[in-house]
Amino acid sequence: MAKHMMTLTVNGDVYELMVSDNQTLLDVIRDTIRLKGTKRGCTTGACGVCCVNNAKGEAVLSCITHALEWDGESITTIEGLEANGELDAIQKAFIEFGAVQCGFCTPGVIMSAKAIVNKYPEPTEEQMNAGLAGVLCRCTGHVKVKEAVRQDHELREAARHAAAK
Amino acid sequence: MLLPDHQYVTTNSLKECLRLLAESREKAMVVGGGTDVIFNMRLKLFQPDVAVSIRKLDELQQVEELTNGGLRIGAGARLADLAEHPAINDRYPAFAESVRAVASTHIRNMATLGGNICLHTRCAYTNNSEEWRKGLNSCFKTEGKICHVIQTSSRCLAINNADTPLALIILGAVLTLQSAGGSREVPIAEFYTNDGMDNTVLRPDELLTHITIPPVSDRTAFLKLAPRQGMDFATVAVAARCDGTGEKVSKVSIVVGSISTNPIILHEPSRIVSEQGLGDEAISAAVDSIRDELGPLTNLFSRASYKRQMANVLVRRVLVALRES
Numbered sequence: 001m002a003k004h005m006m007t008l009t010v011n012g013d014v015y016e017l018m019v020s021d022n023q024t025l026l027d028v029i030r031d032t033i034r035l036k037g038t039k040r041g042c043t044t045g046a047c048g049v050c051c052v053n054n055a056k057g058e059a060v061l062s063c064i065t066h067a068l069e070w071d072g073e074s075i076t077t078i079e080g081l082e083a084n085g086e087l088d089a090i091q092k093a094f095i096e097f098g099a100v101q102c103g104f105c106t107p108g109v110i111m112s113a114k115a116i117v118n119k120y121p122e123p124t125e126e127q128m129n130a131g132l133a134g135v136l137c138r139c140t141g142h143v144k145v146k147e148a149v150r151q152d153h154e155l156r157e158a159a160r161h162a163a164a165k
Numbered sequence: 166m167l168l169p170d171h172q173y174v175t176t177n178s179l180k181e182c183l184r185l186l187a188e189s190r191e192k193a194m195v196v197g198g199g200t201d202v203i204f205n206m207r208l209k210l211f212q213p214d215v216a217v218s219i220r221k222l223d224e225l226q227q228v229e230e231l232t233n234g235g236l237r238i239g240a241g242a243r244l245a246d247l248a249e250h251p252a253i254n255d256r257y258p259a260f261a262e263s264v265r266a267v268a269s270t271h272i273r274n275m276a277t278l279g280g281n282i283c284l285h286t287r288c289a290y291t292n293n294s295e296e297w298r299k300g301l302n303s304c305f306k307t308e309g310k311i312c313h314v315i316q317t318s319s320r321c322l323a324i325n326n327a328d329t330p331l332a333l334i335i336l337g338a339v340l341t342l343q344s345a346g347g348s349r350e351v352p353i354a355e356f357y358t359n360d361g362m363d364n365t366v367l368r369p370d371e372l373l374t375h376i377t378i379p380p381v382s383d384r385t386a387f388l389k390l391a392p393r394q395g396m397d398f399a400t401v402a403v404a405a406r407c408d409g410t411g412e413k414v415s416k417v418s419i420v421v422g423s424i425s426t427n428p429i430i431l432h433e434p435s436r437i438v439s440e441q442g443l444g445d446e447a448i449s450a451a452v453d454s455i456r457d458e459l460g461p462l463t464n465l466f467s468r469a470s471y472k473r474q475m476a477n478v479l480v481r482r483v484l485v486a487l488r489e490s
């Protein structure tokens with residue numbers, strides 16, 4: 001398999017990578033860069049656990065896209081949410097509401113949830129449902145996840161007020 | 166898990182892309198968002214030598230407002246962008262609805278309109294892993310000579326599950342197909358064939374580049390029924406259009422999708438309501454006449470009998486929606 005040079009920014013870090021034609025973005029994230037937070041599930045776009053955010057903060061599936069398609073682009077994975085050792089508000093909300101069971105889908109669910117609050121800071125029920133429909137939790141369901149997404153805004157506001165004081 | 170071996174090529178101009186398609190023909194496959202092509206590559210249903218990416222072709226991602234009030238949409242435009250496009254929502258609400266009905270938010274953030282129009286057909290047998298498929302003999306799609314959906318069939322009966330073409334058909338959209346040798350315009354109503362294997366008239370050296378929608382002031386509606394709303398392919402989807410106001414109409418068109426190898430334009434039900442209006446009785450008469458026009462098919466996730474029943478329900482609902490719009 002021919003390999004090509006590509007540049008990919010992951011969580012703010014720039015990687016110069018040698019990538020083959022038949023590698024997907026997920027293969028590169030997990031096996032080349034070795035960030036194992038992003039999970040490999042169905043690999044056909046049905047389950048959503050491979051979800052990462054693109055440069056616009058939208059949820060995309062890394063398992064059904066050629067890695068080379070992303071040359072020069074920037075993405076965020078689950079590892080990129082925490083800053084300076086502190087978890088992102090959405091991660092804290094997931095912990096607070098127990099929106100996790102076995103944890104396998106959690107990176108994909110959190111990145112999908114993150115994409116929702118990126119676009120709609122105070123999402124409606126419909127916006128949450130639409131944003132979470134493409135990612136499947138195998139064991140619990142989306143009720144606690146939605147409670148966590150609702151909490152994200154409050155946590156963010158609280159942190160903003162605390163910083164302002 | 167790597168994809169099957171193939172060459173990946175990014176094209177930087179439409180000309181370069183068309184030249185590559187002309188050279189590679191059947192061995193090449195165009196990749197827009199990748200969500201259908203890579204899915205099929207995973208299942209080993211597509212095994213192209215070359216994957217030709219059109220993502221960098223800006224001219225295929227524009228939405229152009231035409232002076233006659235219509236729109237010309239690049240085939241590479243993302244569904245997520247089209248779903249929120251003001252002119253599309255304003256001028257063609259049923260089309261906007263059909264765009265939002267496609268798959269999930271995640272998929273719409275990647276998938277293109279051209280990809281949905283050229284979506285490969287799906288079926289309960291082939292849409293499983295290669296290992297699973299080994300339990301039965303090969304079918305038309307996997308180099309065999311039978312169809313597992315209907316064994317006596319002489320052609321592949323996989324289903325066209327695309328949502329957006331239904332709305333585009335009632336709107337009278339025209340597709341621009343370009344090749345290195347030239348360009349042709351094909352009304353989307355004539356784009357599909359009844360062969361699940363080779364389900365469009367697009368030639369291997371051609372690329373769907375633009376979708377032109379003429380100005381439409383008629384009432385339109387789109388409805389989709391799926392096992393899981395916000396994710397799945399349709400069990401049945403329907404789009405309809407009519408002139409007039411309230412029950413008064415003189416021309417109604419109805420298209421049903423996800424029920425056959427191609428979208429089905431319903432002639433008799435349309436004729437009944439066009440002549441008799443959108444009153445309850447006329448709608449019931451129209452629904453009663455659907456059966457004769459739907460082929461004997463089955464598919465993914467649901468039985469033919471269920472699909473048939475739901476086609477009746479959706480056609481009734483869509484006609485009521487038109488009446489009330």
